[in-house]
Amino acid sequence: MADSVRKVQYGYVTVPNRPGQGARMLLELKNQGVDLQAYSGFPGKKGAQIDLVTQDMRGLRRVARLNGWTLSKVKKGFLIQGADRMGAVHRHLAKLAEKKINVVAADAVSAGKGRYGMILWVRPKDYARAARALRAR
Numbered sequence: 001m002a003d004s005v006r007k008v009q010y011g012y013v014t015v016p017n018r019p020g021q022g023a024r025m026l027l028e029l030k031n032q033g034v035d036l037q038a039y040s041g042f043p044g045k046k047g048a049q050i051d052l053v054t055q056d057m058r059g060l061r062r063v064a065r066l067n068g069w070t071l072s073k074v075k076k077g078f079l080i081q082g083a084d085r086m087g088a089v090h091r092h093l094a095k096l097a098e099k100k101i102n103v104v105a106a107d108a109v110s111a112g113k114g115r116y117g118m119i120l121w122v123r124p125k126d127y128a129r130a131a132r133a134l135r136a137r
Contacts, residue, residue, distance in 0.1 A: 002082070003080055003081065003082030003083075003088070003091075003092070004079075004080065004081045004082060004137075005078060005079075005080050005092070005134045005135060005136040005137065006078065006079045006080075006136060006137055007076065007077075007078060007131055007136045007137065008037055008038070008053050008055075008076070008077050008078065008079045008119070009053070009054070009055075009057055009074050009075065009076055009077075010038075010051050010052055010053040010054070010074075010075050010076075010077060011051075011052055011057065011060055011061070011064070011071045011072050011073070011074060011075065012049050012050060012051045012052065012071070012072045012075070013025065013049075013050050013052070013064065013069045013070065013071055013072070014044065014046055014047045014048070014049055014050075014070070015047055015048050015050060015069075016047050016048070017043050017047050017048040021048060021050070022039075022041050022048075022050060025050060025052075025067075025069070026039070028063055028066075028067055029052070029060070029063055032059065032062070032063045032066070033059065034054060034056050034059040034060055034063055035054060035055070035056060036052060036053060036054050037053045037054055037055065037079055038051070038053035038079060038117075038119045039051065039052060039053070040053075040107055040119065053077065053079065053119065057074060075121075076124070076127050077119055077120060077121045077122075078119065078120050078121075078122075078130070078131070078134060078136055079117070079118075079119050080092055080117065080118040080119070080120070080134075081111075081115065081116070081117045081118075082115070082116060083114055083115065083116070084110050084111070084114050084115055084116040088116055089106075089108045089116070089118055092118065092120070092134060093106070093120075095133045095134060096122070096130055096133055096134070098133070099129060099130075099133045101122055101126045101129055101130050101133065102122065102123065102126070103120055103121070103122060104121040104122055104123060105120065105121045106118060106119070106120035106121070107119050107120075
């Protein structure tokens with residue numbers, strides 16, 4: 001089975017780096033029916049950055065507005081899913097390296113039952129070239 005490489009959109013919110021912030025955001029999104037494809041949170045200089053990847057950007061903007069969250073402008077990345085095998089992640093990163101495209105950030109995880117998922121980001125100026133290199137849909 002071939003890996004699925006999809007172009008995705010996301011927005012991020014910066015929140016205080018305190019316990020429960022992510023849980024509160026996820027509960028609000030769940031209660032408002034916004035389905036996430038990926039979620040990533042990490043500490044930054046001005047608090048924690050929460051990346052929210054969804055096909056429902058309009059819904060995400062609505063929930064952000066209702067809760068007073070400052071949502072970034074729409075950003076782009078790639079969501080990769082496939083069979084978990086030795087070198088699965090390397091294959092995609094090597095395609096980008098071959099084209100001299102720098103990966104800004106990447107997170108990958110074994111999803112169990114022989115599956116894995118990865119989300120990765122490149123600079124906006126490299127996005128179209130990366131999409132071609134990865135054969136993203």
